[in-house]
Amino acid sequence: MEPMRTSGAMRAITAMAGGVLITAGVTGCGGGSSHQGKGAAHAHTDAKPRETALKRVPGVGDRLWRQVPPNTRQIVAVFGDGKDSADSTVALYEKTGQVWKQERTWSAHNGRKGWTTDHHEDDKRSPVGVFTLSDAGGVLASPGAKLPYTRSAAFQAPHYWKKTYWNDFDYVIAIDYNRVKGTPPNDPTRPGGQSKGGNIWLHMDHGSGTSACVSQSKADMEYLLRTLDPALHPVVVMGDRAELRA
Numbered sequence: 643m644e645p646m647r648t649s650g651a652m653r654a655i656t657a658m659a660g661g662v663l664i665t666a667g668v669t670g671c672g673g674g675s676s677h678q679g680k681g682a683a684h685a686h687t688d689a690k691p692r693e694t695a696l697k698r699v700p701g702v703g704d705r706l707w708r709q710v711p712p713n714t715r716q717i718v719a720v721f722g723d724g725k726d727s728a729d730s731t732v733a734l735y736e737k738t739g740q741v742w743k744q745e746r747t748w749s750a751h752n753g754r755k756g757w758t759t760d761h762h763e764d765d766k767r768s769p770v771g772v773f774t775l776s777d778a779g780g781v782l783a784s785p786g787a788k789l790p791y792t793r794s795a796a797f798q799a800p801h802y803w804k805k806t807y808w809n810d811f812d813y814v815i816a817i818d819y820n821r822v823k824g825t826p827p828n829d830p831t832r833p834g835g836q837s838k839g840g841n842i843w844l845h846m847d848h849g850s851g852t853s854a855c856v857s858q859s860k861a862d863m864e865y866l867l868r869t870l871d872p873a874l875h876p877v878v879v880m881g882d883r884a885e886l887r888a
Contacts, residue, residue: 670799670811670828670841671855696742699735702879703887709772715874717742718775718844718866720856722768722882726756728851732858734869746865750858754851757882761819761854763839768854769819770881775844776823778867780813787867789815792826807848813863815844815870817856817878844878856880 698707699719710717715737723729733747753768761769778784779792797811816827820840825831832840839854844866847857856878858866870876879886 670797670814671843671845671853696735696744697740699733699742699879701883701886705888706772706879706881706886710877710879711774711875713875714877716870716876718870718876718878718880719886720750720752720768720878720880721886722752722757722880724756725882725884727882728752728754728756730856732856732862734866736874745869748858748862750856750862751847751849751851752856752880753854757885759881759885761839761842763837764853765839766851766853768852768856768880769839769842770885771819772877772879774818774823775815775870775876775878776818776872777816777825777827778814778870779816779827780811780845781809782812785813785864785867788869788871789867790824790872791867792828794826794828796828804848809860810845810848810857811843812846813860813867815863815866817842817844817880 699717701721717735719733719735721731728751730750730752731747732750734745735742736745753766755766757770758765758767759770761767778787778789779794779797781795781797783793784791797814799808799810801808814827819842820832820834820838822829822831822833827843828841832838843855845855845857846860846863
């Protein structure tokens with residue numbers, strides 16, 4: 643059975659059967675074969691939006707800011723606590739006219755070994771950079787996503803992983819790193835080659851670092867899925883704070 647792909651306007655989705663040809667569980671989140679790692683759950687904290695009128699997203703230096711497409715009006719900024727840290731903070735910014743406004747911020751996790759500017763498969767680090775956000779999906783039905791959404795049982799995390807990880811891919815948003823835009827997030831095509839990794843997503847959190855993805859609470863994933871709008875050309879700007887400022 644082919645995965646079901648919908649737009650935000652199509653909210654009613656029929657449950658999918660399990661026998662889907664595309665397999666994502668063992669290759670999701672950077673291509674690793676398993677999720678490991680220890681650590682208490684990173685507390686979910688919603689902070690008040692910044693009221694200051696911003697000409698650009700604070701904490702992002704010229705090098706990466708120049709990579710933000712000129713038509714982008716939504717930015718998911720992921721600020722890693724440190725180069726070797728699995729903890730990070732996510733903030734959503736939206737542009738109205740010439741001014742950026744911080745809409746919301748929350749805690750998250752990234753690759754369990756931290757960040758890298760030269761990501762390779764199974765290095766357990768999240769790639770630093772600016773990446774478009776164009777496709778979403780997951781095990782669960784769309785919560786009202788505006789991005790094209792693929793619901794499929796193929797997203798189910800393998801049950802030989804720890805039970806706390808089984809729901810990681812209930813909701814995912816593909817980070818367009820080494821993938822073909824306009825395809826389901828679990829499409830295995832890697833234009834830059836297998837060694838550069840892939841299947842790097844925003845997905846649900848299990849309380850510790852990931853293989854390379856950025857993870858957050860179910861409520862935050864639902865919020866992003868309902869908010870990110872392809873008409874606003876959303877991107878993610880991600881990395882440790884020092885690298886983002888460079």
